[in-house]
Amino acid sequence: MHRTHGQRQKKEHWEQFERYLEDPENTPPPEGYTAPFYKADREKEMREAHAVFKARLDAAIARGEWDPETHSVPGT
Known part of the structure; x- marks a missing residue:
């Protein structure tokens, strides 16, 4: 689906972000992104x-x- 991972955001960034959310202690956020994140x-x-x-x-x-x-x- 078009733009399911965000405007000007690479699919790999979204996948890495999902991995980060699952295990923030052992997985860094995508390059260029800084925690903390909030909804x-x-x-x-x-x-x-x-x-x-x-x-x-x-x-x-x-x-x-x-x-x-x-x-x-x-x-x-």
């Missing part, structure tokens, strides 16, 4: 990003730099 939690990351952008938008509205009614910069 991404995209939903959590997107919620955190949304909170940051929402706070920035709310601050811009409070300073009068954005009009939420017209969805534009006031005075332009």
Whole structure:
């Protein structure tokens, strides 16, 4: 299947990574990769990003730099 082992990632790297996960004490990670590795939690990351952008938008509205009614910069 196309790109099952990752974008611009060699198949051998993925195979070595799988071996590393099975026995990290005796198998090095693929060349160019550094532990520790973690599984991404995209939903959590997107919620955190949304909170940051929402706070920035709310601050811009409070300073009068954005009009939420017209969805534009006031005075332009």
